[in-house]
Amino acid sequence: MSMQHSHTRGVSRRKLLASGMTAGAAAAMFGTGDRTVQAAVEGPGAAGIGEIPDTADLRRALYARPLPPGLPGRDYMPVEAPNSGMIPWKIMDGVKVFHLVAMEVWNEFCPGLKALCWGYNGMIHPVLEALQGERVRIYVTNRLPEATTTHWHGVYVPCGMDGLAGLTQKAIPPGETYMYEFNLVDHGTKMFHSHFDEMTQIGLGMTGLFIIHPRNPAPNRTVDRDFAIMLHEWRIDPGAWRPNPLEMTDFNVFTMNAKSFPATHPLVVRTGQKVRIRLGNLGPMDHHPIHLHNYSFQIVASDGGEYPPSAWQPATTVLVPVGTTRTVEFVASNPGDWAMHCHMTHHVMTQMGHNFPNMIGVKPGRLGHQMRKLLPDYMTMGQTGMGMTMGMPSIPNSAPMLGGKGPHGLIDMGGMFTILKVRDGITAYQDPGWYRNPPGELALNATAADMQRDGIDPRRIPAPVPGPSSPAASPEY
Ligand SMILES: [Cu+2]
Structure with missing residues (x-):
């Protein structure tokens, strides 16, 4: 009262x-x-x-009587989580019942690189999906060698269901099963993660998205395609088979739903569809500015809920800080293969080593040859830039730093990179292959006639600045 x-x-x-x-x-x-x-x-x-x-x-x-459980297709359109999976559920006595099993999981990050991580039900970053107003009961079985808990990030719950070891519940010992139960009173793109020994357990991958669909969505808040992507970063030394959770700054594997490009599955949509992309970040340390080529999207929600339309923000890059989600929406009006990636340049590389001397503009002479007598794997970093030198892994269980094959050569990106493939008239969403450009819509080598037409005189194009890489000035290593 x-x-x-x-x-x-x-x-x-x-x-x-x-x-x-x-x-x-x-x-x-x-x-x-x-x-x-x-x-x-x-x-x-x-x-x-x-x-x-x-x-x-x-x-x-x-504490009120819940609404009836929701069914996908009838009460909500399920999300698509490329490369990831959903936690299965069943309805028992009007309650939606999930069972999370915390366990070790082998994850292939990209071809050539596997590591033993910690996740749930054989997956890294699986998705819990439910409907606002229904009641959920979530069992958590601990199959890890140490205790764990599960915290429902951004979800409005009774305090004892919040899942913080020591503060709101006992940690779940190895081998035991705990039960969480609550009404889902709010909706949005929420998350879940371990809240015990977070450095180790989150560092090894124990995070996921918790999508709660609105019970009564406004007509202008429905979409044709609804994608869910969890971002993460890892430290996996070349040749190692276990991510190192002690890493604090120098992460070297960056993933979308636990995959690095070229293993990330493209987002395939039909031209004209209204697309929602939900991005979550529970990686250990870094924020990720996720950039989509060509399109301007609206930033419409965080894990705190939907922004009022007056607060929507048009953008091409959305910063997804650690511990939040961001949801963007747009209409895919322009067909093509459009990159979507983190704009931190070191986050679109895989197993990049940073402890090299900067060789750009340096002529290494016989350095590589001499060094390989001592270190057979030695490779001098490129002296003209590094764009085409990184396609080669040299150590078992390691990945090339960059690259996947594209229709026009090597795609000089790895890590947190995927492709939005927009196609006219498709009805199924398997990978449609590479975009075929209509005639006249592909950047090509300019001809002398082109340049002459536009008054570009090749003789007046500035010459390269003389530097140490010019033969005369090069120091001999
Ligand atoms: Cu990033």
Whole structure:
């Protein structure tokens, strides 16, 4: 009762109704409706512009009668998680039941590079998917050699379900199974992760997305395609088969749903479809500015919920800081193969070593030849840049730093890189191969006639600056 008093102070029933809250929601808030989570499903957003929404209705909904469980295809359109998988569920007595098994998982990051990670149900970053208003019961079995817990990141829950070892529950010892149960009163792109020995367990991969679809989405908030991608970073020394969770700064494997390019599966969409991409980041240390070529998208939500449309932001790069999700939406109007990647240049490389002297502009002479007498694997880093020198792995269980084959040569990217493939008229979404450019729509070698037409005189193009790489100035190593 006192909660209701404090809630209504200064906010008249008429004002709530006038602000767009439905009569049913208002009735439930005032205790006259039947007590289901309906109030929370309809209620949030009742605050006016500039008002912080009161979440007392969410709290009440935690303890109210849940709405019926949702079914994919009928009550929500399931997300697609390229290269990843969904945690299976079943409905028991009106409750959606999941079972997470924390366990070691072999993960192939890209061809040639495998490591033994920690994840759930044989997957790294699997997806939990549910519907707002339903009740979930989530078993967590610990098959790891040390204790664990599971925290529901961004999900509104009773405190004892929050999953922080020591603070809100006992850590789950190896071999034991704990049970979490709560109503899903809010919706959004949430996450889950280990909250015990986080450095080790998150560092080894124990994170996932928790997608809660809205019970009553607004008509303009539905999309044709809904992708979910979890970002992560790892330290895996060439030849090692275990990621090193002690790493704090020098990560060398960057993944989308636990894959590095060229192993990332493309996002395949039909021209004209409205596309949503949900990006989560629970990597250990780094924020990732994810850039999509060609398109300007709207940034529409975080793990805290949907932004009001007045706060949507057009952008081509969305920063996804550690511990958050960001959701972007756009209409895929332009066919092609469009890169989507982290814009940190070292995050689109795999197993990049940084402890080389900078050889750009340096003529190494016989350095490589001399060094290989001592170190057979020695390779001098490129003196004209590194674009085409990195396709070769030399150590078992290691990956080339860059590259996958493209239609026009080596794709000089690795790591946190994938491709949005937009095609006219497709009805199935398997990889359609490479985009074929219509005539006249491909950048080509300019001819002398082209340059003459536009007044470019080849004799007046500036010559290279003389430097140490010119033969006369080169120091002999
Ligand atoms: Cu990055």
